[in-house]
Amino acid sequence: MPPILLAATARMAALRLPVPGAKYDLPMALDWRLTSVGSERLGRVAEAVLVLHDLLPSCAYRLEVEGLGEVAFTTPACAGAVRPEGLLAGADVTDAASARTNAAALAGAIAAVPPGG
Numbered sequence: 001m002p003p004i005l006l007a008a009t010a011r012m013a014a015l016r017l018p019v020p021g022a023k024y025d026l027p028m029a030l031d032w033r034l035t036s037v038g039s040e041r042l043g044r045v046a047e048a049v050l051v052l053h054d055l056l057p058s059c060a061y062r063l064e065v066e067g068l069g070e071v072a073f074t075t076p077a078c079a080g081a082v083r084p085e086g087l088l089a090g091a092d093v094t095d096a097a098s099a100r101t102n103a104a105a106l107a108g109a110i111a112a113v114p115p116g117g
Helices: 096-111
Strands: 004-008 013-016 025-036 039-047 049-052 060-065 069-074
Touching (some): 049 060
């Protein structure tokens, strides 16, 4: 049985490795290979859930796990990024007014994040 995609975001994916009897740790570590257009990553996993980080948004991937087969998945698009640089009064503020300005700028930036972002 191939790996099962549990969850995927624009930059990470979690997959269950269906090894009989394995709830947390695998009986033995397995080699894996993740490919996308122009990219390849190799690794070894000892847990029943493999978490892949630093993926690209809207990218098709193929994961092969030793003895389990392969699964293809595509990461979703990124909902967008909000950058508060230039909005802040400074990183090292010592007065209350500047601190309030920074707090308001950060609150506005957080509120502007689109759903799923």
